[in-house]
Amino acid sequence: MDARWTQRFDGFGPDLLLEHSSLKHLRASLSRLDSKGESPSRIREQLRDAVACSAPRSPGVYGMIDALGRLIYVGKSKLLRNRLLSYFLPGNKDEKAGRIVELARSIVWEIQPSEFAALLREQSLIRTWQPTLNVVGMPNRRQSAFLCLGRGPAEQFYISRQFDPSASACQGPFSGSGQLHRAVEILNRHFLLRDCSQKTATHLTDQMSLFVIEARAGCLRSELGTCVAPCLPGASRSRYLKQEAAAREFLSGEPSDVVARLEAEMERASAGHHFERALRLREDVRIMKWLTGKLRQHRQARESNPRIYWQPFGDSEQVDAPKLTGSGVLYLIRKGGVEYALAEPTDERQWRQCRNAMVEWYRSESDFRPQYLRGNDSLGLVATWFQKNPSLKKRMFVLDAASSIPKAWCECQQAWFVPHLDAAQKSGAHSSGNKRDKRSA
Numbered sequence: 001m002d003a004r005w006t007q008r009f010d011g012f013g014p015d016l017l018l019e020h021s022s023l024k025h026l027r028a029s030l031s032r033l034d035s036k037g038e039s040p041s042r043i044r045e046q047l048r049d050a051v052a053c054s055a056p057r058s059p060g061v062y063g064m065i066d067a068l069g070r071l072i073y074v075g076k077s078k079l080l081r082n083r084l085l086s087y088f089l090p091g092n093k094d095e096k097a098g099r100i101v102e103l104a105r106s107i108v109w110e111i112q113p114s115e116f117a118a119l120l121r122e123q124s125l126i127r128t129w130q131p132t133l134n135v136v137g138m139p140n141r142r143q144s145a146f147l148c149l150g151r152g153p154a155e156q157f158y159i160s161r162q163f164d165p166s167a168s169a170c171q172g173p174f175s176g177s178g179q180l181h182r183a184v185e186i187l188n189r190h191f192l193l194r195d196c197s198q199k200t201a202t203h204l205t206d207q208m209s210l211f212v213i214e215a216r217a218g219c220l221r222s223e224l225g226t227c228v229a230p231c232l233p234g235a236s237r238s239r240y241l242k243q244e245a246a247a248r249e250f251l252s253g254e255p256s257d258v259v260a261r262l263e264a265e266m267e268r269a270s271a272g273h274h275f276e277r278a279l280r281l282r283e284d285v286r287i288m289k290w291l292t293g294k295l296r297q298h299r300q301a302r303e304s305n306p307r308i309y310w311q312p313f314g315d316s317e318q319v320d321a322p323k324l325t326g327s328g329v330l331y332l333i334r335k336g337g338v339e340y341a342l343a344e345p346t347d348e349r350q351w352r353q354c355r356n357a358m359v360e361w362y363r364s365e366s367d368f369r370p371q372y373l374r375g376n377d378s379l380g381l382v383a384t385w386f387q388k389n390p391s392l393k394k395r396m397f398v399l400d401a402a403s404s405i406p407k408a409w410c411e412c413q414q415a416w417f418v419p420h421l422d423a424a425q426k427s428g429a430h431s432s433g434n435k436r437d438k439r440s441a
Helices: 021-026 040-054 080-086 095-103 115-129 177-190 237-251 258-271 275-303 348-362 375-388 390-395 402-440
Strands: 031-034 060-065 071-077 106-111 144-150 156-160 169-175 307-312 328-334 337-343 396-398
Touching: 021 337, 021 348, 031 040, 040 080, 040 095, 040 106, 060 080, 060 115, 071 080, 071 095, 071 115, 080 106, 115 375, 144 177, 144 237, 156 177, 169 177, 169 237, 169 275, 169 375, 177 258, 177 275, 258 275, 275 375, 307 390, 328 348, 328 375, 337 348, 337 375, 348 402, 375 390, 390 396
Parallel strands: none
Antiparallel strands: 031 106, 060 071, 060 106, 144 156, 144 169, 307 328, 307 396, 328 337
């Protein structure tokens, strides 16, 4: 998707995870604060005072708008007011925060039902709008990217900021595009794939040439033995396809000898007293161990059964957030990523509708519909969320088949929702009782 940061900001746009009719009460309108000041100090003061008066202490996403009306930064927080006020602290020495406040003329925010929802919304907004200050010039900011294999007829490894549906294989997102760029160099060299421009002509064939045509490769990799060199006349198509297949298996998370070969090269370089090369190879080993570990995690997530994750409201320290009807949101996860969301039902009719929607979603894998999101987009985020919050895994239940949904649904209803609703009702009754006591006193 093309970057939109140069366009004048007119709203975040719809939240695809709240498209289901049962979640329409969670579709928050965009709140906006504009500064009328002229001097930087006056603008900063006006925005700070407005945030202190208006911003809620609840989960949500926020954006910073510059003088030209462009969205320059997107962030999230489980307590919006606290996070926004932190930008205006007098002792704040954070270069990133200072740069954002220096350029901001307006602040916008959108309330979310939970911190998990805010994380998903933030990721979606960054990929849609691609604000400049979310990456460019931001210290300690690690840009996420996808590792892809494609761009035929002679495929190669490359990096894409967005999921590339035209690639024959695409994995990610991975945090740290700098490491990925180096990984691409290592992998193209290891699997003997080209790394040249697509404008370079390829001559892959398995037929014998009638004439001996002297030609030179476009780079030294052919002479070094690190590329099949499809740019040379008579390059073997079958050999290159074999290398592509091996590269595709690596991207799928299959075990590979990449790390072992790098370690062997590192030992030989060290034994030969080529210490600079050995240091470079040691860094390459570290990067490839990181990448292979991530690919293995993604493969395990993709091969796991579909599951439902229940996220109740009120998990954060929100104080003055709007009262939300219902008790939570059900996130439908497949291949490790969130594809769909439904409101937690509160009566028998809603229970039936929710079960039917879950069955339809479960059976939709072979006939993927536009109403469902692509799980790859949130795979890394969901994996990180549960790594940081392992206790929340108890809120998930696994679906083995569509026919198992009613039974699993009854079990989770008794284990989670009924106790949760009972506690909410008791809390409401206790609160109303206190009010009656105060009035009678």
